[in-house]
Amino acid sequence: MTLTLPRSYQGANGAAGPLLFLEGADRVALGEWVTVRIPGTTDRRGQVIDAGDKVTVVQVLDEPMGLAPGRAEVTLTGEVARAVVGKELIGRALSGVGLPLDGLPPPVGEALRPVNGAPMNPSRRVRPSEFIETGVSAIDGLNTLVRGQKLPVFSGPGLPALELAASIVEQARAPRGEPFAVVFAGIGITARETRRFLDRFTKAGALERSVLYLNQASDPTIERLLCPRMALTAAEYLAFECGLHVLVVMADLTHYCEALREIATARQEIPGRRGYPGYMYTDLATIFERAGILRGRPGSVTQLPILTMPDDDITHPIPDLTGYITEGQVVLGRDLHRRGVFPPIDVLPSLSRLMNAGIGKGRTVPEHRQWADQLYALYAQGREARLMAAIVGEAGLGAADRRALQFGEAFEKEFIGQPLGRRTLPETLDAGWRLLEAFPRDDLTRISDAAWAARQAARAAAP
Amino acid sequence: MTAPALIRRVTGTLVEAAPLPGVGLYELAAVGSGGLLGEVIRLAGDRATLQVYEETNGLEVGEPVSPSGRALEIELGPGLLGSVLDGLGRPLAALAAHSGDFLTAGANVPTLDPARWWTFGPALAAGATVAPGDVLGTVEERPGFAHRILVPPGVRGTLAHITGGRYTVHETIAELADGTRFTLAQRWPVRRPRPVAARLPDDRPFLTGQRILDFLFPVAEGGTVAVPGGFGTGKTVIEQSLAKWADADLIVYIGCGERGNEMAEVLSEFPELTDPRTGRSLMDRTIMVVNTSNMPVAAREASVYLGVTLAEYYRDQGYRVALMADSLSRWAEALREISARLSDMPGEEGYPTYLASRLGSFYERAGRVQCAGTPERTGALTLITAISPPGGDFSEPVTQACLRVAGAVWALDPALAHQRQFPAVDWEVSYSEYLQGTLPWFEQEAGTGWTDARRRLLELLQRGRELKEIAALIGPDALQDEDRLVLEVARLIRELVLGQSAYSATDASSPAGKTLALARLVLALHDAARAAIAAGKALERLDLAHQRRHIAAVRDAGPEAWPQAAETAHAELARLGKEAV
Ligand SMILES: Nc1ncnc2c1ncn2[C@@H]1O[C@H](COP(=O)(O)OP(=O)(O)OP(=O)(O)O)[C@@H](O)[C@H]1O
Numbered sequence A: 001m002t003l004t005l006p007r008s009y010q011g012a013n014g015a016a017g018p019l020l021f022l023e024g025a026d027r028v029a030l031g032e033w034v035t036v037r038i039p040g041t042t043d044r045r046g047q048v049i050d051a052g053d054k055v056t057v058v059q060v061l062d063e064p065m066g067l068a069p070g071r072a073e074v075t076l077t078g079e080v081a082r083a084v085v086g087k088e089l090i091g092r093a094l095s096g097v098g099l100p101l102d103g104l105p106p107p108v109g110e111a112l113r114p115v116n117g118a119p120m121n122p123s124r125r126v127r128p129s130e131f132i133e134t135g136v137s138a139i140d141g142l143n144t145l146v147r148g149q150k151l152p153v154f155s156g157p158g159l160p161a162l163e164l165a166a167s168i169v170e171q172a173r174a175p176r177g178e179p180f181a182v183v184f185a186g187i188g189i190t191a192r193e194t195r196r197f198l199d200r201f202t203k204a205g206a207l208e209r210s211v212l213y214l215n216q217a218s219d220p221t222i223e224r225l226l227c228p229r230m231a232l233t234a235a236e237y238l239a240f241e242c243g244l245h246v247l248v249v250m251a252d253l254t255h256y257c258e259a260l261r262e263i264a265t266a267r268q269e270i271p272g273r274r275g276y277p278g279y280m281y282t283d284l285a286t287i288f289e290r291a292g293i294l295r296g297r298p299g300s301v302t303q304l305p306i307l308t309m310p311d312d313d314i315t316h317p318i319p320d321l322t323g324y325i326t327e328g329q330v331v332l333g334r335d336l337h338r339r340g341v342f343p344p345i346d347v348l349p350s351l352s353r354l355m356n357a358g359i360g361k362g363r364t365v366p367e368h369r370q371w372a373d374q375l376y377a378l379y380a381q382g383r384e385a386r387l388m389a390a391i392v393g394e395a396g397l398g399a400a401d402r403r404a405l406q407f408g409e410a411f412e413k414e415f416i417g418q419p420l421g422r423r424t425l426p427e428t429l430d431a432g433w434r435l436l437e438a439f440p441r442d443d444l445t446r447i448s449d450a451a452w453a454a455r456q457a458a459r460a461a462a463p
Numbered sequence B: 001m002t003a004p005a006l007i008r009r010v011t012g013t014l015v016e017a018a019p020l021p022g023v024g025l026y027e028l029a030a031v032g033s034g035g036l037l038g039e040v041i042r043l044a045g046d047r048a049t050l051q052v053y054e055e056t057n058g059l060e061v062g063e064p065v066s067p068s069g070r071a072l073e074i075e076l077g078p079g080l081l082g083s084v085l086d087g088l089g090r091p092l093a094a095l096a097a098h099s100g101d102f103l104t105a106g107a108n109v110p111t112l113d114p115a116r117w118w119t120f121g122p123a124l125a126a127g128a129t130v131a132p133g134d135v136l137g138t139v140e141e142r143p144g145f146a147h148r149i150l151v152p153p154g155v156r157g158t159l160a161h162i163t164g165g166r167y168t169v170h171e172t173i174a175e176l177a178d179g180t181r182f183t184l185a186q187r188w189p190v191r192r193p194r195p196v197a198a199r200l201p202d203d204r205p206f207l208t209g210q211r212i213l214d215f216l217f218p219v220a221e222g223g224t225v226a227v228p229g230g231f232g233t234g235k236t237v238i239e240q241s242l243a244k245w246a247d248a249d250l251i252v253y254i255g256c257g258e259r260g261n262e263m264a265e266v267l268s269e270f271p272e273l274t275d276p277r278t279g280r281s282l283m284d285r286t287i288m289v290v291n292t293s294n295m296p297v298a299a300r301e302a303s304v305y306l307g308v309t310l311a312e313y314y315r316d317q318g319y320r321v322a323l324m325a326d327s328l329s330r331w332a333e334a335l336r337e338i339s340a341r342l343s344d345m346p347g348e349e350g351y352p353t354y355l356a357s358r359l360g361s362f363y364e365r366a367g368r369v370q371c372a373g374t375p376e377r378t379g380a381l382t383l384i385t386a387i388s389p390p391g392g393d394f395s396e397p398v399t400q401a402c403l404r405v406a407g408a409v410w411a412l413d414p415a416l417a418h419q420r421q422f423p424a425v426d427w428e429v430s431y432s433e434y435l436q437g438t439l440p441w442f443e444q445e446a447g448t449g450w451t452d453a454r455r456r457l458l459e460l461l462q463r464g465r466e467l468k469e470i471a472a473l474i475g476p477d478a479l480q481d482e483d484r485l486v487l488e489v490a491r492l493i494r495e496l497v498l499g500q501s502a503y504s505a506t507d508a509s510s511p512a513g514k515t516l517a518l519a520r521l522v523l524a525l526h527d528a529a530r531a532a533i534a535a536g537k538a539l540e541r542l543d544l545a546h547q548r549r550h551i552a553a554v555r556d557a558g559p560e561a562w563p564q565a566a567e568t569a570h571a572e573l574a575r576l577g578k579e580a581v
């Protein structure tokens, strides 16, 4: 790990896509940061991905067009890729590689940190258990988000994932006045999407609490690999050294994975499923595992990554590998969206694995689990009844199935759908109870007598 | 004098170094000036390829490499229980003391605390002849847990002296006439199975406390189980539930390429939970091996061997050990990553062609055995392995390779998980080859009628499934009352017998007696309701909801309360019968 001083070489020996081949370089380190200077073009940056005493391979992070190896002056900097971090970054808009986009001078920051970070020692982690109110019933009630969690949104082309993320960000800024920040990594998203998202941000007053890393659709794909790591390096510093609660929104991870595939192809690697590299799981893990809370440190990193399921296919490697790493997923449904339900969250395939630690007595309400289980059970039954009704007609259903069918419709409209905007947790719970109360008590098999009695008493007491 | 070996190439987790004329395959070496741990996996001329178990970023061409002459080993001895190790056997707590909250490469910390004192009580005296596996004496590793100090494999002779007293793990506790010294600790290369005297038949069940598993797909002590399932189907919850409640003396839990927060969950929960068998903290019977998905990938590959070696070591002492590995797919992927970098000729989906044979020999390390040495004792190593098929597709190579060798398969189904039917074990796809061998035990210990109840229950489930398909075509209302009753009973079986919440304070673990009682109650409900329908009563007029509530009360009753609740529920059933007459 003893990195050497900068060394410059005149002329590289070959190029293929974003890869540059250099022969005879001295004491090259894996991951070493490289600058490539070609007269008449802007400087490019790159990273050593294969260090050898004969041939060294550099992955160039900027536009490969015009990369002329013979004319390139290649400098091995003796350093690994690092990012400027610091509280000063809050309120700034930077490119995916950390250059200013807001017309201000480049940030000086408080420190430089390696963008790859280091894995948290699992024994130093604190088990996440602190409820975050998002204002979204399908999340707060049924798929609770907690601080330190990584909970992605699985979207489809044209589904309002960014709107959902923006509304969560708006809400997440409020609670208990603790210091917080938002780090947004826009990975290969269009200028239009970026603008829409930022508008919501600005309106909510969240912009002055945010650091933006924007790798736009028009930027070189390879920069997409760096962008989330820049963002997370900044986030870790804000969380673990400045004590802020940081919410990291990353969109769209699908573009990230496609960039990964492009590089793998350029390197002529053996492809895994659907052409994505075999190490994509490990690679994504080095991004998603950078969420969490550390013992004895006040801040936290919570991740809300967004990805697009190609062809709405949840078994596609991108959502599949993500789901295997993250602590659940919020899945958007096209059918709900078509019927005008916002947010169109399909709760059946959605899941928050850390929900259980974040709900219950002393956290939300004691009966939260049974209440959620009951809504789930009835809704699952309702969806099944809907399928059946499509064939045999509603009249062919038994009484219980008919009730479940009606419940399903109402649940989607009145509980999942939030035409009036955000709900507090008590409002969410109440919306669920109202739907449950349409059933005979005997049908509510998940609800204990104690929870039922408490609800009835509370209702009687309410004005 | 030969030239010192230097790094010639670094790519991913692999390092090429030369000249290394004398090294052997699987020999360890210190790589780079930071002394990272590497293992020789390929040799060509005097050039060696090493897989490095730690982060290789920053490693430079030209840094030194020095071979160690040893293979990848683990130090075995008192102090392992309750510890949390990384894939190389380094305690995470020691790593934190060494390098803080984040892991860095090159930390050299021992598995066993070299400064800790233990009290050794000899079981033999000077003059005794000893052979491999003989118990030299014991150390009380945790309150009430006797750690047996064994003569290491391959060592025999006459004891020149042996003395009880307080020792650290590296001090001499005994010596053979030929000068061989014994300490509390011994080393073992993790890739090699530890020897046993004989393998025993698999006829004792490994009680999991999960109704659907014990009742439908039991595993024998010393058996092997594959638990394949897509993401979020409940593999980790099953592994953790078994680690908590299964009937074993000791648990080795390997978090292989999975989540850091899941490890934090175990570490915060287990010390707080009480082992119902001993009344002590659950952590006292647990060893964790943790290599999360973002930790170096080569160490992930090593971690399963480390874990199984730890398990074998306690098995050799005569304990019943269960190994939970979550997930073997991540291990296989590590293998694939390494082999791809070696430019091996890939097999199916890029996995190396030796995947199946490596998996096979790993599973072979399980078993119920006659331990080597005296006094005579048996031990068991039961293996429960999670598998994460891409896209939930079981036809992929890793799942297929595991299915070929595992003795039982608990297949998890995303559709069940989406309906929150947990454990989401698909009873149509799952199977156990241990069923016939273990049924006699259940019949005798859990209560007669186990086999019969199991058969009837499965028949009802099967019939319920068929009827459901018919109902989907013609509508449930068009079915006869008797058939609609079967649909209803099948639903109750899923809800009250097979369904079991891992988060329930009282029902997270179910003793075999309670499992049988619940099955019998639902079957009796079916009999009574069928009799009533036969006597002319309409299904709608039967108060099944009332009966359901009483059976649910049995399910939700804790270990002391369920027998009473079962009696009440049975008494209530008699009412349903009588009403009908
Ligand atoms: N027996 C159970 N009781 C209650 N809930 C369960 C049970 N089993 C699974 N679950 C629910 O399912 C969720 C996912 O389970 P789990 O984390 O074990 O999945 P997994 O198969 O290990 O997924 P991955 O492969 O992504 O790690 C849990 O967080 C929990 O909410």
Ligand SMILES: [Mg+2]
Residues within 6 Å of the ligand: B235, B236, B237, B258, B326
């Ligand atoms: Mg899991």
